[in-house]
Amino acid sequence: MELRLENLTKIFTNKTGTDLTAVDDLSITIESGTLVGLLGPSGCGKSTTLFMIAGLLKPTRGKIFFGEDDVTRLAPEKRGIGLVFQNYALYPHMTVYKNIMFPLENMDVPRDEAIQRVKDMAELVGIGSMLDRKPAQLSGGQQQRVAIARALVKKPRVLLLDEPLSNLDARLRLQMREEIKRIQRETGITTVFVTHDQEEAMSISDKMVVLDFGVQQQYSAPQEMYNTPANLFVAKFLGNPPINSFEAEVKGGFLMLNDQKFMKFKEVKDASYILGMRPEHFKVSEKDSEEKIKVDIKDIFHVGRDTMIHFELNGQNIRALVDSDSVGDKDKTVDLTCKRKRVYIFDKDTGKVINHG
Amino acid sequence: MASLIKNIKSSFRKMTTSIKTFFWDLRRASNARKKKIGAYLDKKNLNLATKFPGWARALVYLSPALIVLSVFTFWPIINSFRLMLYEGYNMSNNTITGYTIFGNFIKVINDESFLFAASHTEGTAVMNTLIIVFISVPVSIFLSLFISVALNSIKPLKGFFQTIYFLPYVTNTIAIGLVIAYMFKADGGLVNTLFGLGKYSWVEQGAEYWRSMFVLIFYATWGTLAFKIMVFLTSIQGIDKQYYQAAAIDATPRRRIFSRITVPLISPMIFYILVTSVIGSFKIYNQIVALFGVTGRPAGANYTMQSIVMYIYQYIDGGGNNLSIAAAGSLILFGIILVLTLVQMQASKKRVHY
Numbered sequence: 081m082e083l084r085l086e087n088l089t090k091i092f093t094n095k096t097g098t099d100l101t102a103v104d105d106l107s108i109t110i111e112s113g114t115l116v117g118l119l120g121p122s123g124c125g126k127s128t129t130l131f132m133i134a135g136l137l138k139p140t141r142g143k144i145f146f147g148e149d150d151v152t153r154l155a156p157e158k159r160g161i162g163l164v165f166q167n168y169a170l171y172p173h174m175t176v177y178k179n180i181m182f183p184l185e186n187m188d189v190p191r192d193e194a195i196q197r198v199k200d201m202a203e204l205v206g207i208g209s210m211l212d213r214k215p216a217q218l219s220g221g222q223q224q225r226v227a228i229a230r231a232l233v234k235k236p237r238v239l240l241l242d243e244p245l246s247n248l249d250a251r252l253r254l255q256m257r258e259e260i261k262r263i264q265r266e267t268g269i270t271t272v273f274v275t276h277d278q279e280e281a282m283s284i285s286d287k288m289v290v291l292d293f294g295v296q297q298q299y300s301a302p303q304e305m306y307n308t309p310a311n312l313f314v315a316k317f318l319g320n321p322p323i324n325s326f327e328a329e330v331k332g333g334f335l336m337l338n339d340q341k342f343m344k345f346k347e348v349k350d351a352s353y354i355l356g357m358r359p360e361h362f363k364v365s366e367k368d369s370e371e372k373i374k375v376d377i378k379d380i381f382h383v384g385r386d387t388m389i390h391f392e393l394n395g396q397n398i399r400a401l402v403d404s405d406s407v408g409d410k411d412k413t414v415d416l417t418c419k420r421k422r423v424y425i426f427d428k429d430t431g432k433v434i435n436h437g
Numbered sequence: 438m439a440s441l442i443k444n445i446k447s448s449f450r451k452m453t454t455s456i457k458t459f460f461w462d463l464r465r466a467s468n469a470r471k472k473k474i475g476a477y478l479d480k481k482n483l484n485l486a487t488k489f490p491g492w493a494r495a496l497v498y499l500s501p502a503l504i505v506l507s508v509f510t511f512w513p514i515i516n517s518f519r520l521m522l523y524e525g526y527n528m529s530n531n532t533i534t535g536y537t538i539f540g541n542f543i544k545v546i547n548d549e550s551f552l553f554a555a556s557h558t559e560g561t562a563v564m565n566t567l568i569i570v571f572i573s574v575p576v577s578i579f580l581s582l583f584i585s586v587a588l589n590s591i592k593p594l595k596g597f598f599q600t601i602y603f604l605p606y607v608t609n610t611i612a613i614g615l616v617i618a619y620m621f622k623a624d625g626g627l628v629n630t631l632f633g634l635g636k637y638s639w640v641e642q643g644a645e646y647w648r649s650m651f652v653l654i655f656y657a658t659w660g661t662l663a664f665k666i667m668v669f670l671t672s673i674q675g676i677d678k679q680y681y682q683a684a685a686i687d688a689t690p691r692r693r694i695f696s697r698i699t700v701p702l703i704s705p706m707i708f709y710i711l712v713t714s715v716i717g718s719f720k721i722y723n724q725i726v727a728l729f730g731v732t733g734r735p736a737g738a739n740y741t742m743q744s745i746v747m748y749i750y751q752y753i754d755g756g757g758n759n760l761s762i763a764a765a766g767s768l769i770l771f772g773i774i775l776v777l778t779l780v781q782m783q784a785s786k787k788r789v790h791y
Binding site for chain 2: 156185186230
C-alpha cells in the first residue's frame with residue numbers, strides 16, 4: 081500500500097490563542113512495502129505526523145492517501161492501520177493470547193481462522209510459547225513483540241510504530257532493530273516509524289525523512305542522506321561523532337583552511353561559507369601530489385582501530401578519525417586530506433548545501 | 438520621606454535577619470543536643486534502636502493507634518462476646534442469673550421482628566437489611582459506573598456535573614431523608630405531582646411494605662452514589678489514554694471498551710467499593726430513622742422497616758437489661774458480614790486484576 085502525504089500541516093492552538101505549527105506543509109510519498117523512518121529531534125513533529133496518519137489527530141490542512149483512498153477525514157478504526165505505541169499499551173489484564181486476539185474480536189473473522197491467525201502471528205514475532213502469560217510477566221523486548229503482533233494480526237494496510245525501541249535497553253535495542261526489519265520484510269507491509277535516534281533510523285529504514293520544527297529537511301535513503309546531506313541541519317543531525325562544521329572562505333576559487341589553500345572549487349563563488357567535514361572522512365595524506373592541509377595536533381586518542389586527532393581549523397576545534405597506523409604518538413603535525421565530494425559547503429544564511437560537482 | 442522608608446526597610450531587614458539567625462542557632466543547638474543525647478544513650482546502652490528487638494520497637498511506635506483501637510474497637514468486641522454469654526444480666530446492679538452459650542442467639546432468632554415475621558406482620562430486621570443490601574449495592578455500583586464513565590467522556594460542564602453528583606456526600610443524611618420524604622409525600626409531593634399519581638401514599642399512612650421499601654432503597658442508593666462516582670471517576674481518569682487509543686484503532690465498540698478495558702482496569706476499585714458498600718449497607722440505620730422514625734414503623738403500618746442495627750439499638754435502649762440480646766444480635770451481624778466478605782474475597786481472585 082502506497083502512502084502519500086500531501087501538504088500535510090498541523091497547527092496547535094493553545095489556550096492563550098498562540099499558534100504552534102507542529103507539522104508544516106509535509107509532502108512525502110512512501111512506496112508500497114518500504115520501511116520509512118521519521119527522524120528528528122524531540123518536538124519536531126514526527127509523532128504528530130504519525131498520529132495524523134493513524135487518525136488520532138486531525139490535520140489542519142493537507143491530505144493523506146492510502147493508495148488511491150483519501151483517508152484524511154476517516155476515523156482511525158476505518159483506516160486499516162496497525163499502531164504500536166511507545167509504551168506498547170498492552171492490556172495488562174489480558175494474556176498475550178487475548179491481547180493479540182482483541183483486534184480480531186471486533187472484526188468479522190471466523191473463530192477458527194482468528195485462532196490460527198493469532199498463532200501464526202505469535203510464531204512470526206517469536207512469542208509462540210508465551211501466549212498464556214500476562215504482559216507484566218514479559219521482558220520489554222517480548223512486550224514489544226506482542227505489541228507488533230497485535231498491530232499486525234488484523235492485516236493492516238499500514239503499520240505505524242511510535243518510538244519502537246526507546247523503552248528497551250541497549251542490547252535489546254540492537255536485537256529488536258533486526259527483528260522489526262525481519263518482520264517487516266516477511267510481511268511486506270508498508271511501515272512508518274518514528275525515532276529520535278539517528279543510528280536506529282539509519283540501520284533499519286529503507287528511506288528516512290528528517291524533520292525540523294515540522295519542516296521536511298530531506299527524504300532519501302539513509303546512506304544517501306549521510307553522504308549527501310541537503311543542508312547543514314541534516315549534516316549535523318546524522319553521524320556519530322558529529323560532523324565538524326566551521327566557517328571557511330573561498331578565495332579565488334580556493335577553499336582556505338588556516339590561511340592555506342586546501343582545494344580548488346571552480347563552481348563556487350568567492351564568499352564566506354559554513355564548511356562541513358565528517359571526522360571519519362579525513363585521511364592522512366601519503367602522496368605529495370594530493371590536496372592537503374598541514375595541521376598542528378593538539379591531542380591524540382587511540383580508540384581501537386581508529387585514532388582521534390584534535391586540531392584547529394579556522395579557529396574551531398576539529399576532530400578527525402583516521403587509521404591508527406597512519407599517525408604516531410610523537411607527531412606534532414600531520415598532513416590531512418579529504419575526498420572532494422565529502423567536503424560539504426553550506427550557504428551561510430540558508431544552510432543549504434552548495435553543489436560543487 | 439524617602440529616608441524614612443529606607444530606614445524602615447533596613448530595620449525590617451535587620452529584624453528578619455536576626456530572627457533567622459535565632460532559629461538557625463536554635464536548630465544547631467537542638468541538633469547538638471540530639472547528638473549528645475544519642476551519644477549518652479549509646480554509652481549507657483539505653484538506645485532504643487539498639488537495645489530492644491524490632492517487634493518491641495514496632496509496638497512502641499504503634500502504641501498511639503493501638504491504644505485508641507483497643508478502647509473503642511477491640512474491647513467492645515470482646516465485651517459483646519462477654520455479654521452474649523450472660524443470662525438475665527441486670528446493668529443497674531451488675532448481676533447475672535447464669536451463663537449460656539446459645540440462649541441469647543436463640544432468643545434473637547426466635548424474635549418475630551428479627552428473622553421470621555409473625556403471620557400478621559411483614560418485614561423483619563434481617564429480611565429488610567438483606568433486601569436493601571442485595572438491591573441497593575448492585576444498583577448503586579452499576580449506576581455509579583455508568584455515571585462516572587459518562588462524566589469522564591463529556592468535556593463541557595464536567596466540573597459542574599461532578600459537583601452535582603458529589604453533593605449528597607457532603608449533605609447531612611437526615612436532611613436528605615427529610616427532603617426525600619417530602620418528595621414522596623402523598624399530598625402534593627413532587628413524585629406524585631410529576632407522575633400524576635394523585636394521592637398515592639409512599640411512606641405515610643396506608644403505604645404498603647414494598648412502596649416504603651422502594652423509597653428506602655431509592656434513598657440508600659442515591660445517597661451512596663456520590664462516593665462511588667468519585668472513586669470510579671478518579672480511577673477511570675487514571676487509566677492510560679493509550680489503551681483507549683489502541684482500542685479505537687482496533688475499531689472496538691463503546692460497549693466492549695467499557696466491559697473489556699475500563700471495568701477490568703478499575704476492577705480493584707470496584708472490588709473495594711463492593712466490599713465496603715456491602716458492609717456499609719448492612720449497617721444501615723440513619724436512612725431508615727430519617728424516613729420512618731426510630732421505631733422504623735410508618736404510621737398505622739402492620740410492617741416494620743427496621744434494620745439489624747436498629748434492632749440492636751432497640752435492645753441497647755431498653756434500660757440496659759437486654760444488652761445480652763443486643764450483643765448476640767451484633768455478633769450475628771458480624772458473622773453475616775464476615776462470611777459475605779470472605780465469599781467476596783474468594784470470588785474476586787479471578788475477576789480482579791491488580
